[in-house]
Amino acid sequence: MQSASTTRPPVARKDLIKAFAASLSGTTLEWYDFAIYSAAAAIVFPVLFFPSGDPMVGVLLAFSTYAVGYVSRPLGGIVFGRLGDKVGRKKVLVWTLVLIGVSTCLIGILPTYQSISLWAPLLLVLLRFAQGIGVGGEWGGAVLLSSEYGDPRYRGFWSSAAQIGPPAGNLMANGAFAGLTLALSEEQFFAWGWRVAFLVSAVLVLFGLWIRLKLEDTPVFKAVEQSGERPEKPITELLQTESRPLFSAILARIGPDVTYALFTVFTLAYGTIVLDLDRTTVLGAVMLGSAFQVICIPLAGYLSDIINRRLVYGVAAVGAVAWTFVFFTKLEAGDATWMYIGIPVGLFFHSLMYGPQAAFVVEQFTPRLRYTGSSLAYTIAGVLGGAIAPMMFTLLLDNTGTWVWVAVYLAGAVTLTLIGLIMGRNNNVQEDVDHLERLAVAQRSADSVDEVAASR
Incomplete structure (x- = not known):
């Protein structure tokens, strides 16, 4: 049995906090971009980048660029995932x-169709593709940055x-768009106001870079590097030796992704189009639920540290399906206030699944292949889950006329998640302990050499 102190990485508490902030800032930027682009694709891009005689054609073309960001993520996972295991977490996270x-x-300074004709939508697609590549390499590294600095016994909390x-x-994104909409006239908003929302991301980038450049690489990667265990061909080795963990992590992510798409994206369309509710009502409910999640997610990660992680994850997945049937049944009664209860619940x-998710995915892989495995699992599951879920929900509702098949689709996604959890393994603290002990021994040896040299 290892002592508690043995499992703690040899870093100061201020570095743990920096690692937590560095991880949080990167994924916040990622999802700020996600939400801003989603809103712009529905409101701005059809008018300024995809002008068409049929407004719906413009919307469809704009949403096609939205999908490009998902399709390019696996490429980012492959490129940056393997680099993260070869050259280190910190360097790659700066690049992403x-x-x-x-x-x-x-995108915020891109000329419109009126200025440069077809180059405008083409450059927009190219920039969206580049965003997706960066996002594909960001998540796995961000999770490792915080989890490998923290005590592996509490990986759920640190990786959250x-x-x-x-x-x-x-x-942040909804607040930015709401503020700009209220402060500007419609003409000002379309002329230059929407660009402000994209340019504001530079603040997050500078903050994230400031923190990440001050950090050293994670203690676990240092230990892998010091022992000479860095993989030469991470992807090949992963597929040959850790294919089961990869499939487990992919399947485990699908259910939460589909749940999130249901309660944050599909409910907007269902509430406004089917129930004829005011858009601000549904957006308010989503924002309330999002604010609630900021607190719930780290608590859920911590809960999974003191209870079996797969158990917390699995119970929450089943609960999400059950609640979906309750949610839509109540909505049919036409009570708009139910949105403010149903969506946050x-x-x-989702928080009870999403909080432990990062730790579950990371601990499926050995330390030397974690970046590659986590990145591929995240990006592939994103395409299979979150990318197509809103479209599938819409098609099912349109073709059947009932929400029941939407709930059934979620149940199918959750079933895949439960299979992934069954295939997966529990937290193996000893793996990290062994690497950290080797690093500690190497550091003590180096210190002894320095002391001898200094005494001469």
């Missing part, structure tokens, strides 16, 4: 943050830093 931030800011990014980013169940 710069790529995401620069791409987002360039990356998971707070989605609700935090959504809150749905996002509460």
Whole structure:
């Protein structure tokens, strides 16, 4: 049995806090971009970048660029994932943050169709593709940055830093668009106001870079590097030796992604189009749920540290399905205030899955292949889950005329998640302990050599 002190990385508490903040800032930027682009694709881009005689054609074209950001994520996971295991977490996270931030800011200054004709939508697609590549490499590294600095016994809490990014980013993005809409006339908003929302991301980039450049690489990666265990071909080795953990992590992520898409994206369309509710009512409910998640996600991560992680994850997944049936049944009664109960509770169940998710995914892989494995699991599951879920929900509702099949679709996604949890393994603290002990021994040896040299 290892002592508690043995499991703690040899870093100061201020560095733990910096790592937590560095992880949080990157994923917050990622989801700020996600929400800003989503709103712009529905409101701004159809008018300024995809002008068409049919407004719906413009919207569809704009949303196609939104999907490009998902499709390019696996490429980012492959490129940056393998680099993270070869050259280190910190270096790669600096590159991904710069790529995401620069791409987002360039969208904010991009000339419109009226100025440069077809080059405008083409450059928009290219920048969206670049964003997706950066995001594909960001999540896995952000999770490792915080979790490998923290005590591996509390990996759920430390790795939850990356998971707070989605609700935090959504809150910031919705706040930015709401503020600009209220402060500006419609003419001002379309002329230059929407650009401000994209350019503001530069502040997050600078903050994130300031923190990340001050940090050293994680103690676990240092131990892998010091022992000479860095993989030469991370992707090949992962597929050959850790394919089961990869499939487990992919499947485990699908259910939460689909749940999130249901309660934050699909409910907007269902509430406004089917129930004829005011858009601000539904947006208010989503923002309330997002604010609630900022608190719930780290608490859920901590809960999974003191209770079996897979158990917390699995119970929450089943609860999300059950609540979905309750939620839509109540909505049919036409009570608009139910949105303010149903959506936050749905996002509460999502938090109970999402808080432990990062730790579960990370601990499926051995330390030397964690960045590659986590990045591929995140990006592949994103395409299979969150990317297509809103479209599938809409098609099912349109073709059947009932929400029941939407709930059934979620149940199918959650079933895949439960299979992934069953395939997965529990937290193995000893793996990190062994690496950290080797690093501690190497540091003591180096200190002894320095002391001898100094005494001569």
